[in-house]
Amino acid sequence: MGWVTKNSKRWELGQLRWTFASIVLVPIPIHPLVMMYQSSKSKVRSWFALSWLLLAIQLGLFYSFFIFVGAVSQGLFFTILGFVSTYIIGNGLLLSQAKSYLRRVEQGQVRTLSWINSIEDQQRLAMLQADMETPQTFVNKLMYYRKEINNTRIEQNLDKIIRLFLLIEKRDIMEAEKFLVRHGTVVNVAREYYDLESTKLNNDITIQSKSKLENVIAQATQAIELDVTTLIKNRLLDVSVESDVYIQTLKNKNLLKD
16 A cells, blocks of 8 residues: 555556656756646646646746856856756645645546546535535545545445446446435445544544444445345346347347247
């Protein structure tokens, strides 16, 4: 498990390889291109716009350098100072975005990302939509609590719920929406457990409450497994009936022997 995600530390370091390259390659200011690449991968508009601004500043500094190079002047001094400043600011921004970037990439492994204006806007929208889950918010919240909750049993159950939900969503979006109506409360249960765990209290009340919430999540997982199994069974029955009709049609047209 990594520092920020459920993936390995090696995976996290691999995702940030261009950030580290930007820091190491001091004479070559590639931070605008690195930010552009990472913002495109994580689909964050504010980062993408910022990368273009940094690129424009960098190109302006290169132009200024070619004008003043060859002569010791105040212009050359300020140009070099500009290069140093943009190097520090640009790479500082990349490092500050690293945690959010890794979590966005992790979400992208589970479901296709859609463009968001900023990480803050996404968090604010999630708070506003606390009582009306969408497939995106449902998965994002469960992934967040799966990472933050320090309980192996709950982590495994949340993993299973996410996997089963994505299976339904991939096959039938209408069934996925019905799933949210039936089982969306599991997010609130996970949130309650996370809040209790965050208090760092270890008395009888918190222990009993956490144990009860853990059991609720376990029971919810069993119910969801049964729900999905029933959906698969019904779908197989529908396919079986459709197949029988198809075979009979072929026989009626003398395209298939009895």
